[in-house]
Amino acid sequence: MIFREVEDRDLIAKARRGDVEAYNLLVSRWEKRVFNYLLRLVRNREDALDVSQDVFLKAYQNLPKLAEPEKFAGWLFRIAHNEAFSLLRKKRPESELAPETHVAAGKGSLLPMELSLAVETALNRLNEDQREAVLLKVYQGFKFEEMAEILECPVSTVKSRLYTALDLLKATLAPQAIR
Amino acid sequence: MSAHNIDWNAYALGEMEASGRRDAAAHMVICESCREELAEVEATLATLAMLREEEVPRRIAFVSDKVFEPRWWQKWNPTFAAASVLAAAIVVHAFAQPPVADAALQARVQVMTEEMQDRMVIFDQMDRQLKQVYMQQISLRRQ
Numbered sequence: 001m002i003f004r005e006v007e008d009r010d011l012i013a014k015a016r017r018g019d020v021e022a023y024n025l026l027v028s029r030w031e032k033r034v035f036n037y038l039l040r041l042v043r044n045r046e047d048a049l050d051v052s053q054d055v056f057l058k059a060y061q062n063l064p065k066l067a068e069p070e071k072f073a074g075w076l077f078r079i080a081h082n083e084a085f086s087l088l089r090k091k092r093p094e095s096e097l098a099p100e101t102h103v104a105a106g107k108g109s110l111l112p113m114e115l116s117l118a119v120e121t122a123l124n125r126l127n128e129d130q131r132e133a134v135l136l137k138v139y140q141g142f143k144f145e146e147m148a149e150i151l152e153c154p155v156s157t158v159k160s161r162l163y164t165a166l167d168l169l170k171a172t173l174a175p176q177a178i179r
Numbered sequence: 180m181s182a183h184n185i186d187w188n189a190y191a192l193g194e195m196e197a198s199g200r201r202d203a204a205a206h207m208v209i210c211e212s213c214r215e216e217l218a219e220v221e222a223t224l225a226t227l228a229m230l231r232e233e234e235v236p237r238r239i240a241f242v243s244d245k246v247f248e249p250r251w252w253q254k255w256n257p258t259f260a261a262a263s264v265l266a267a268a269i270v271v272h273a274f275a276q277p278p279v280a281d282a283a284l285q286a287r288v289q290v291m292t293e294e295m296q297d298r299m300v301i302f303d304q305m306d307r308q309l310k311q312v313y314m315q316q317i318s319l320r321r322q
């Protein structure tokens with residue numbers, strides 16, 4: 001992680017000096033993480049891809065404004081968060097009408113694919129704020145303080161959203177939980 | 180927060196500071212209910228980790244891709260374009276037309292400038308369409 005940060009910092013410095021290839025490399029390093037975060041948040045592959053594209057273009061345009069290059073990850077995810085919620089606000093009526101999916105019934109061991117589907121379904125049953133808290137903490141590994149910066153809210157709010165989400169997930173995923 | 184005021188979520192998520200972590204670990208040895216609570220959190224996190232990470236279906240277009248290069252008319256500053264049209268009009272007027280009143284010349288220049296701006300809008304639309312076709316082609320190639 002530290003090496004990654006150092007390399008990112010180097011690439012950011014080059015990109016700021018106009019080295020487009022350095023920025024392209026930066027995109028390659030982050031596109032999968034950003035795409036997966038957006039995919040789980042907006043729940044549509046095409047939308048996630050379009051928003052990813054917008055995020056990286058916006059990041060490129062605003063790179064000179066990035067005050068602390070070592071905080072690139074949080075800054076990038078903050079752009080992604082803003083873009084995703086902008087889209088969700090536009091599509092609100094549609095997403096509210098989206099059919100609710102159900103967690104696979106049954107107990108006992110599930111295949112990895114089934115387990116992944118069960119997790120995806122359980123995540124989809126959370127509200128957007130709770131789901132995003134889980135995505136940023138569990139899948140992207142951000143600290144509470146970093147999440148608070150990305151989401152522009154107090155750490156206490158971040159913890160409250162995350163802990164509520166974990167309680168709900170605990171109840172939903174209990175039959176499938178790996179012990 | 181557990182019945183014994185220990186934040187096992189923070190513990191499992193690695194968000195507890197070293198001293199608090201040591202105290203929690205010591206407490207866990209003697210408290211079965213807290214052990215169970217932590218086990219539940221860890222089991223939930225382990226299950227969440229089973230979510231499959233998706234590949235990006237097609238690559239994110241790079242800023243160096245040709246599709247993002249400004250076209251010649253986009254590189255053309257509108258003010259410069261208008262000035263060029265004005266200069267051209269003056270030259271044409273001087274060499275090819277009989278003298279006309281200033282007002283007529285200005286009206287002519289105005290019309291030409293507006294026409295040029297309309298064309299730029301059309302060029303922009305064409306450019307957007309080209310970008311869409313380009314992205315579709317990348318998508319098809321990936322498939």
